[in-house]
Amino acid sequence: MKYHGLCAVAASALFLSVSAADFGSFLEKRAGIWSSGAADLVRDYPGKFRWLDQSKKQARAIRTKTDPLTLYGDPLQEVIVTLDGKKQLGSVVLSIYNRGDAGEWDRDRFEEKLDLVRDKLSGFAGGKKPESQSAALGNGAKLFANIWRTPELDLVLRWSSTNRKEPEYITLELLPPGEAPKNLRASLKSTAGAGNLSEQVKQDAAGSRYLEIPMVDQGGKGYCVAATVERILRYYGSDIDQHVIAQLAASDANAGTSFEAMVDALEAADSRLGVRFKRHYEYKSLLSYRGVERLCKEYNSAAQKLKKERLKFNDFVVTRRKTKTFQLGQFLSALDPEVYSAVRMRDKNNYEEFVKLVRESIDDGVPLCWGILAVAGQKGGSDANFSAHMRIINGYNPQSGDIIYTDSWGFGHEKKQMTAEEAWSITNTLCSLVPRTRRAPGR
The missing domain is CATH 3.90.70.10 (Cysteine proteinases)
Known part of the structure; x- marks a missing residue:
């Protein structure tokens, strides 16, 4: 696949070679984040960002083994930037931790990271204490957020865990002033109307x-x-x-x-x-022993018409301690695509x-x-x-x-x-x- 970097955003910045800066320094631009636009990302983080889709409204950078993007010295898992209608930054989301990319963290490590980032952000906001919000989603999942509202930008620190205190993720979202959610639970709901x-x-x-x-x-x-x-x-x-x-x-x-x-x-x-x-x-057909047995018969009927090799159902059955087990993976691997498609049709x-x-x-x-x-x-x-x-x-x-x-x-x-x-x-x-x-x- 072709590389779809941010180069087209700001041609004037293409040939500037500046080592990637920590996003703690990026934060210090404050209101300048929203006025400087995406060109700074090209300049300060060369080769890091790729467009998420052809609309070129969002770009993404992922963690690399060498020279990763960082926040306060620690590697970030992912950074997603969204551009506004003028191709300037509209939001920045930093994935500080997520279980899918970083693996399991114990609770102590998770809390230590949260405390570190929270202290840094409170200092950035002039010692201001954050608003605290939470939302229960059911199935044991609960979301939490600390929000700092400053004249230059809003900072939304989100994290999630289960009732068993299992850590899932920590993100930091940077938004223009006044755009942080007033209600975390409401922000998760669909806002689409029935008629539009x-x-x-x-x-x-x-x-x-x-x-x-x-x-x-x-x-x-x-x-x-x-x-x-x-x-x-x-x-x-x-x-x-x-x-x-x-x-x-x-x-x-x-x-x-x-x-x-x-x-x-x-x-x-x-x-x-x-x-x-x-x-x-x-x-x-794949949900039960009898269902697969019927599928095999239908498959062999179609295979005969197409002059393809038929399958023996019992070749995929293993008996252990008088219990029959069907090896579904091996059966699926043996299916001919033309015959299987004919069965489905x-x-x-x-x-x-x-x-x-x-x-x-x-x-x-x-x-x-x-x-x-x-x-x-x-x-x-x-x-x-x-x-x-x-x-x-x-x-x-x-x-x-x-x-x-x-x-x-x-x-x-x-x-x-x-x-x-x-x-x-x-x-x-x-x-x-x-x-x-x-x-x-x-x-």
Whole structure:
């Protein structure tokens, strides 16, 4: 993938070579942060920032092994800057700690870091004590914030932990004066109205109808479910991030997020987030021993018609102590992509419902959480033997019938396309999150 750095923001700053400064020094610019614009980032942090998407409204820097960005001498995990309409800085978010990138911290280390940053910020604010806010989201997750409001900028220090005091993240957000949230809980809720979502539908030169969903780059973390939910909630106006959502669903940075855990978390927290959750479809053939057995029979029937090799179900069954266990991973790895796609396309009724739901949802301005399971060789999957992933369906083309989707991987992944048949053949789950003031599609 091509490098999409901040170079285009300020050509005059391209050739200046200044060693990366600590963000503690950046803070000392105070009101100058908002007037100097993005050119200073190019100058002071050369080669660090990349655009999050093609709108070039946000840029991101991640921690590197050499010469990392720092705050008060300690490496930052991530920095995200948002530009305003004049291409000047509108906000800066510093990830001081997050479990997904930095691993587990014990409570003492977490509290020590919080105290250090809090003391530094109080000193920066002239000894002023911060406002303290908190919000419970359910499932044991609780958010906290300290806010310093100064004439030059607002500082919002946020952190999160569970009822078991397990640390999740610490972030520092820099905002223009007066823009810090008055109420932390209210800032997490969707602000989208029931009547204006359809106004968000855009149309490109090819006639495709699509929604612009705020981009998030999940990085190397297994946070595709959390990142998907964050993007949709931000589309609805919520001020939330994937680390909060990951905590709600007890995500693992390596193993990812259990879809069922995320469903439970969303159902527990949906009223606090101002949204309602609806599951529209779930591929049930892989959920039980009998279901996979039926799938294998359907697969062999399709394989015979396509003159492909058939599979023996018992080759994937292991018996231990009179208990039969089906080796699902090995079975999925053995599937031929053409045959498996043919099996999925036999379900004409659900396929037609899928196409109808996509069109109705997008026309209503509602994106869809799209869980996929692809075998090797299927379009939209990975190079692995099989892959499970969550992405967003954010559009369709009325003429070709193609599905438009987006992955949470940053620049270049905002708007991708495949045929409806290709999309259906890898569909595992399909859900929606909609503002609570609006009826969910498909009801």
